[in-house]
Amino acid sequence: MVDSLRDQLLKSGIVKQLKDEKRQQQPAAKPNAHGKGKPPHKSHNKPARSQEEIDLAKAYAMRARTEATERRRAEQEAAEQARLKRERKAKVQQLLAGKVLNKPDADQARHFEYGGKIRRLYVDATQWADLNAGKLGIVQNGGRYLLVSQSVAEQVREIDPHLLALLVDPSSGGSGEDGVPDDLMW
Incomplete structure (x- = not known):
């Protein structure tokens, strides 16, 4: 009967050799409080980003900052306009107090x-x-x-x-x- 490729590789010892080589490349884990070692965290092994990716990320960050600044400026301008409008309305209300000449019986x-x-x-x-x-x-x-x-x-x-x-x-x-x-x- 035909053995699978995996079985053939295990019999020949090639797979065992590859596993041994991988273990030698990884640093030994330090034991923690329970005496068990933890494998190193995978986030430390990030692949290096290319210069294009870094430049693109910087461009997106600059664009986000610019948009946020413009949004804040527009909000401040709208708030200032609303404040001025309220002041004008209050002045007009004060000016009109007691000076309205409308008559209820006008025909x-x-x-x-x-x-x-x-x-x-x-x-x-x-x-x-x-x-x-x-x-x-x-x-x-x-x-x-x-x-x-x-x-x-x-x-x-x-x-x-x-x-x-x-x-x-x-x-x-x-x-x-x-x-x-x-x-x-x-």
């Missing part, structure tokens, strides 16, 4: 364009005339449109121009920026 709708849409605010006849003459303005605050005096509207414009919804320029000759008369009822 005439004054339409105006703000944010790309047509908005409306209810005013009475006197407010309508003053609004069209530029004596009053409309400020958007907290999702509401507030009727205020011209001076308050200009102060709001200085703090945050985006909050000023409408302030008619009296030198425009009674018509808005688009040429439509401000007193037109629709």
